[in-house]
Amino acid sequence: MPTNHADTAVIGGGIVGLAHALAAAKRGDRVVLFERDDFSVGASIRNFGLIWPVGQKRGAIYQRALRAREIWLEIAAKTDLWCPQTGSLHLVHHQDEEAVLEEFLATTPAARDQGCRMVTPAEAEQLGAGVNTDGLKAAMWSPTELNVDPRRAIPTVARYLADEYGVDVRFGTTVRGINLPHLDTTAGIWHADRVFVCSGNDFETLYPHVYSAANLTRCKLQMLRTPPQPGNWQLDATLCAGLTLLHYAAFKQCTSLSALSERMHEQFPFHGDNGIHVLLSQTADGALTIGDSHHYGKTHDPFESEAVSEAIMDYLKTFANAPDLSIAQRWTGYYPSAPRGATEVVVNPEPGVTVVNGLGGAGMTLSFGLGEENLAA
Ligand SMILES: Cc1cc2nc3c(=O)[nH]c(=O)nc-3n(C[C@H](O)[C@H](O)[C@H](O)COP(=O)(O)OP(=O)(O)OC[C@H]3O[C@@H](n4cnc5c(N)ncnc54)[C@H](O)[C@@H]3O)c2cc1C
Numbered sequence: 187m188p189t190n191h192a193d194t195a196v197i198g199g200g201i202v203g204l205a206h207a208l209a210a211a212k213r214g215d216r217v218v219l220f221e222r223d224d225f226s227v228g229a230s231i232r233n234f235g236l237i238w239p240v241g242q243k244r245g246a247i248y249q250r251a252l253r254a255r256e257i258w259l260e261i262a263a264k265t266d267l268w269c270p271q272t273g274s275l276h277l278v279h280h281q282d283e284e285a286v287l288e289e290f291l292a293t294t295p296a297a298r299d300q301g302c303r304m305v306t307p308a309e310a311e312q313l314g315a316g317v318n319t320d321g322l323k324a325a326m327w328s329p330t331e332l333n334v335d336p337r338r339a340i341p342t343v344a345r346y347l348a349d350e351y352g353v354d355v356r357f358g359t360t361v362r363g364i365n366l367p368h369l370d371t372t373a374g375i376w377h378a379d380r381v382f383v384c385s386g387n388d389f390e391t392l393y394p395h396v397y398s399a400a401n402l403t404r405c406k407l408q409m410l411r412t413p414p415q416p417g418n419w420q421l422d423a424t425l426c427a428g429l430t431l432l433h434y435a436a437f438k439q440c441t442s443l444s445a446l447s448e449r450m451h452e453q454f455p456f457h458g459d460n461g462i463h464v465l466l467s468q469t470a471d472g473a474l475t476i477g478d479s480h481h482y483g484k485t486h487d488p489f490e491s492e493a494v495s496e497a498i499m500d501y502l503k504t505f506a507n508a509p510d511l512s513i514a515q516r517w518t519g520y521y522p523s524a525p526r527g528a529t530e531v532v533v534n535p536e537p538g539v540t541v542v543n544g545l546g547g548a549g550m551t552l553s554f555g556l557g558e559e560n561l562a563a
Contacts (some may be wrong), residue, residue, distance in 0.1 A: 191377040192354065194370055197361045197392065198384035199223070199264055200230035201549050202542055204343045206382040209259070211351035213561055217370030218354040218378065219347070220371060226340045227366050228386045229549065232409065232519035234467040234475050235339060236424060237332035240274055240302065241434030244294055247529050248436075250555035252300070253420040257554035258332055263285050264350065267334065267342045268470040274424045275314045276330040277505045278432065282449055283428040285442040287326040293439065301329040304368045313396055314423035316466060316474075317377040318507045335470040336550070364392060366538045382560070387520050391533045400533065401525045402544050404488040407478040408494050411431075411515040412508070414472035418534045419509050422470040426506040428455065429463035435527065457501060464501045466508075473514065476502055480547075482523060521546060530556060 194210040196203045199221025207219045229265055232529035237258055239251035249425035278284045284304075291298055303326070310317050310325035316326075331386045344379050356373065363370040367377045387404055389397035400500065415421075451458045461480025468474055479494045495516065503511070524544030531544035540560060545552055 190374060192216050193379050194218075195220065195376060195378035195381045196384060197381065198386055199226045199355070200228045200384065200386050200555075201340065201343075201553045202386070202545060203382070203384035204347065205553035206384055206542060206560060207347050207353050208343075208351070208554070209557035209561040211347060216355060217347075218523065220358040220359045221346075221355070221357045222393055224345070224358045226502060229519055229521040229557065230340050231336045234465055234477065234516060234551055235334040235338050235464065235469070235550060236467055237334065238274070238548065239300070239322075239330045240297065240328040241436050242551065243435040243529065244296065246441070247552070248296055250284040250559070251548075251551050252330065253558065254554035254556075255330060255332055258334065261343060261346055261479055265346050266341055266518055268340060269332055269334050269339075271329070272331055272333045272422060272424050273313065273327060273329040274426065275310055275317065276326040276328075277310065277322060277425060277427045278326070279316065279321050279505070280449070282325070282363065282442065284324055284432060285295070286431050286440050286446050289440040289442045290437055291326070294436070297328070297436075301327075303327055309324055314425055315419065316425050316506045316513060318503070319415075319506050322505075323348055326520060327554045333424060333467050334343050334550070335536040350455050361392065364539060365398055365432065366536070366541045381540070383539065383541045384543065386543070388408075389522070393539075393541055395440060396533050396535050396541050397543070398561050400520045400544065401483050402530045403484055404486065404520050405523045405527070405546070406481045406483075406518070407521070408490055408497065409475065409477040409500070409543075410495060410513050411469070411476065411518060412474040413514040415474065416509050418472060420472070421466065421508070425466040425506050426464065428466065429457060429486060429501065432498065433463040434502075435529075438527075454501070455496050456493070460491075462494065462497055462501065464498055466502060466506050474511075486520065488518065490518060504557070521549065532560060
């Protein structure tokens with residue numbers, strides 16, 4: 187067998203590629219993973235690092251998120267991955283927000299089975315050091331959310347693949363073309379029996395027709411980060427509030443959502459126009475990650491809007507407190523987004539080739555589960 191042979195080749199060193207490489211390696215395949223950049227710099231290192239089952243569509247997608255959560259914890263047990271089981275709090279300041287959460291709990295037994303429940307402001311304060319209790323009516327506690335530090339987690343998972351499963355992880359190598367069993371890479375021709383194309387925002391290099399047929403678009407998001415908090419201050423539960431209820435699929439089936447949506451659009455028109463909902467998570471060194479906004483289009487300018495950042499911070503302060511909310515870093519992230527609420531795009535453009543993309547804002551939450559499903563298919 188030539189040395190440049192693998193059973194399974196994976197293209198892309200973001201979370202989607204890493205997850206498919208792990209699933210293939212667990213099945214005993216010899217796996218090679220190609221990443222164009224010298225280290226991953228795509229959506230997978232620009233996010234909050236939230237593993238967020240509570241926001242996912244009920245049914246199979248929620249179960250996929252719970253399975254992915256188990257895999258993150260499995261990796262954390264075998265590596266130095268920072269992965270606290272923070273849980274999350276949806277903080278409630280208005281009756282219409284409470285109505286959505288009550289309806290969600292009443293109609294989603296799977297979430298209740300996981301321990302999701304309403305809590306009082308006093309309980310919320312116990313669960314989340316960052317909770318601002320001014321005007322707080324109640325909260326929904328969910329114990330399933332994990333927090334990883336994406337800039338560390340992605341390299342840790344890549345190292346784990348190499349060390350634990352012998353995956354040949356090749357950074358700085360672009361795949362230019364696929365004609366199985368041959369892959370034309372910048373490091374020469376490789377042979378593989380099957381390929382997973384997990385190329386994130388690059389819709390143009392490999393199988394461009396798949397992306398245009400799938401109607402994928404790109405979402406631009408603005409993010410902010412504080413310095414590490416003084417005195418090793420810990421956020422504990424990840425926090426969000428009313429605007430987040432408009433964002434996640436988990437709440438879409440709630441009939442009470444329309445009243446909330448109407449009030450939010452009247453009260454926060456700028457937030458609505460810029461797709462702003464606000465999450466607060468923490469990093470391994472104690473900094474706080476804050477975001478985000480959502481703008482959709484095929485091509486985006488690279489500029490940040492200060493008005494958007496201010497709107498994110500203004501809303502954050504309505505529900506959260508922390509010792510130091512000064513901003514140390516700002517960045518933009520981009521993720522491919524599938525149309526009509528689809529949770530992913532999985533296409534076989536030719537035998538042996540699977541394109542996996544379009545996980546939108548839930549790639550950290552769902553990829554490990556989707557990888558296992560795709561390898562079992
Ligand atoms: C600001 C922001 C916040 C988010 N927050 C969360 C969150 O908290 N929780 C959550 O679950 N999800 C979150 N997401 C979504 C999540 O980050 C994405 O769904 C996920 O990272 C997408 O992973 P990916 O592997 O498809 O893309 P990427 O991470 O972009 O990786 C694709 C990789 O493929 C490589 N590549 C492309 N073409 C080639 C080629 N031909 N040869 C070799 N390499 C190639 C690229 O260089 C790139 O590294 C967020 C996203 C953003 C932007």
